[in-house]
Amino acid sequence: MTKYILKRIMYMIFVFAAMSIILFFLYNLIPGDPARAEVEHLKETLNPEQYEKAYQDARERMGLNDKTIVRYKRWAVGVLNRDLGRSQVHKKDVTELVKTPLKNTIKINLISVFLGLAITIPLGIYCAVRRNSNFDKVVQVLTIVGYSIPAFIFGLLFIYVFAVKLKWFPVSGMGTPNLKGSSWVLFKDQLWHLGLPLMVMTLASLGGLTRYVRAAMSDALSMDYIKTARAKGLKEKTVIMSHAWRNALLPIVTLLVGWFASIFYGSLVIERMFNLNGLGKLLIDSLNSRDYNVVMAIQLLYIMVALFSNLITDISYGIVDPRVRVDR
């Protein structure tokens, strides 16, 4: 097992390096000259020769005259030393800049994941137990509707109903500006602001997950050991909760790992829609303002999270189901 994990980690490092090279070269294809931007304001005050010299100095200082591969090496060394460069727009170190949005994104997504689980697991189990009942059929259709409609359409609808018409929630934002008070007041205010985005996010994730839980549970319920358990005269509750559910958990757990990974990049549309200061919104804003150091950092974070979650998924397969041998 340890050998397998080590092998996987080596492979992850390789993939990460390859992706970072591809991204770095991609970003360098983009027209734009940071040195020119830096000396632009001097154009008025200096004569052309001095300006040209200042520009060339800036290029030299930023290392723009080097070959791309040399620059990549320098950048990669920086990344390894936890220096992700500076944001051109915010005039801040990227590591500094990313902190708050990352925290917000994780917070929002964690809540929505738990809300989603709290709804989908009981619902999925119930549907599987009452398979082909009318309730199940209705839920089946609703889940198709649920995963067919993109989050932003839910968002538009919810804003219209709950923020514009009923005025229960604010339209956007993370908190009332300049609000002062005890931490309880602040917390309540934030909860009030996050109510709508959380509802939309949870709702958008219900469809797919309910179907998945139902399918896993149905599979488990059709097994022979369930018949045995029933034949033994066990209570139906025991059959479902301890015999079927614990076996259905296997595929669900592996799915959950992937889902927790999406905590980092799942709320892109929602953050943009409700103007929440999260990682996704930072990514969109930075892309729009061509602040590529930030984009690069977020992208690398995404890839890292994705690779790790893949690894954990594979390992968890082995842990939750001893029949699966990952390290063969």
Add this chain to the structure above:
Amino acid sequence: MSDNKVIDKKADEKKKKSFFRLMISNLFGRKEELSIFEEEEVQSPFRTVINTFKENKFAMGGLIVFLLIFATVLIGPLIKPIDLSFHETSQQNVEPGFDMMKIPDALNGKIQDIAIGPTFSIGASTDGNLYTWGKTKISPTIDIKNTPEDMGNIVKLAAGFDHIIALNDEGKVFGWGSNRQKQSKVPAEISQVRNIKEIYAGYQCSLILTEDGHTHFFGNSMNNDFNIFHPYQGQLDKVAFTSDAVIGLTFDGEVVYLGTLKNSYSKFPEGMGKVKDIASTASTVAALGEDGKVYVWGNISQKSKENKIPEFSGKVVSINGGRYHYTALTEDGKVIAWGGNTYKQSEVPKGLKDIEKVYTGYYQNYAIGKDGKATTWGLKGYLLGTDELGRDIFTRLLNGGRMSMTIGAVAVIISTIIGVVVGSVSGYFGGRIDNILQRLSEIVASLPFLPFAMILSALIGNSMTSRQKTILIMVILGFLSWTSLQRLVRAQVLSVREQEYVIAAKSLGIKKSHIVFKHILPNVISVIIVSATLSFATSMLTEASLSYLGFGVQAPQPTWGNMLYGANNSVVIQNYWWRWVFASALLGTCVICINLIGDGLRDAIDPKSQER
């Protein structure tokens, strides 16, 4: 002997009959001769799939609705082609509905005056009542319908871009509507003026003309080239507004320019003689000469061709101008129209005669006959409203739907081809090739889809045209979404690989590639079809999300996703619901239908999945 013959004949007939029967049954199938068991036996798996699918009500419903939508977006753009460069400021954010020319019954027959705005009209009846119709709500707070009270008997009306000026029988002037440029606030000096002859309302400005030829201007004088100290005070008989200039007609029949600039409006055509009437569109001016001939000048647009006056018989007695078209009334009561025809505003209804007066404004025309009844033609309204640039949402939905579906389809074709090739090669050959391809697939699958598509679109599409970017989106979607199909195909191929017919093919010495694509693939086609259907829905959704975020297909090319791009603020969500409701409803319905079809297909092809 003879008996024998008869019997022979009978036997012959019987033989013949059975032969015919055989022939018929051979030609048209022998369904009736089969017992139920036999029929069950000969039903091909394909038939079973179709029958199972047909029995699935949801899937069939989805299929029918999807086919309807598909046919509509396929045929619709041919009937309603889109003009990508089109935009019309006067038709922004118009509500759905066809009531723009619905003249109230109470007014019809006793029309005193009608004034026509971009989306609304207002009329005064001979018994002194005011009526408004059309889309009178020009902003969330301003509604033309809210007329001031106690105005007395209104005799004359004028409608500007977003305001109304009215004159009552005591010579008092009123104004309401938008007042941003003070265009509807009647200055105090005018309340002293008693001999008002005519009132005019232009783009954010108003003008009062007195009996003795004096003008009083109020409203936006920056956008309209009007010289308050023009030298023709006391000489003016008529005035006409373009969207940025003011033209006058003196008592002597001379056309004069009332602004300070020298431009195409002030370059009058020669040989007009004594001019009887003037009219204007947004960018041109027309004059009616003494001989009944019409002259047009100004900034004539290539699209509208305002100067292309049709052949007609008889003398013109009066001319009127809309936004981009003109109408003229001849002495024998006929109406001719020419110029821009985007909303069929210059197509006079056939058989129109005995007309006494024509009201023309923006895209509407009201021709009043001898009996006082109005005949209308032009822009009735919009089925689904218009967007922030005045473009018809219905047309954009049709064309956008075609684009959305094309993108989804091309992306699916790309991803299916890659997925099938990679999956089957990987599954059949195994070993090192399999290992490399699987690692590659893992990398692609592990990329966070939406952010990555966004970044690629932003980086590569940095300096692309709208069209190139559309293709780029298809390619990105295709290249990022092949991995799940690849895995499915590989698993199927792995399970099929060791079956007898493949071994038989191998032992016959058939080429490997031939075995993979000719012998194995047809057996896994069902998996591919289901996967392609479901990923068609996903591709459409991803495209919509990308476009909604502004990283997908760029305007003016519409897709269902990017039509929602501008809808992301509470003002639009609240006040202009038609700008997001229809596009989201259509996108949602379409994706739901495709998913229902995909689910139904999967259940039909793989009956085991139904058990779940």
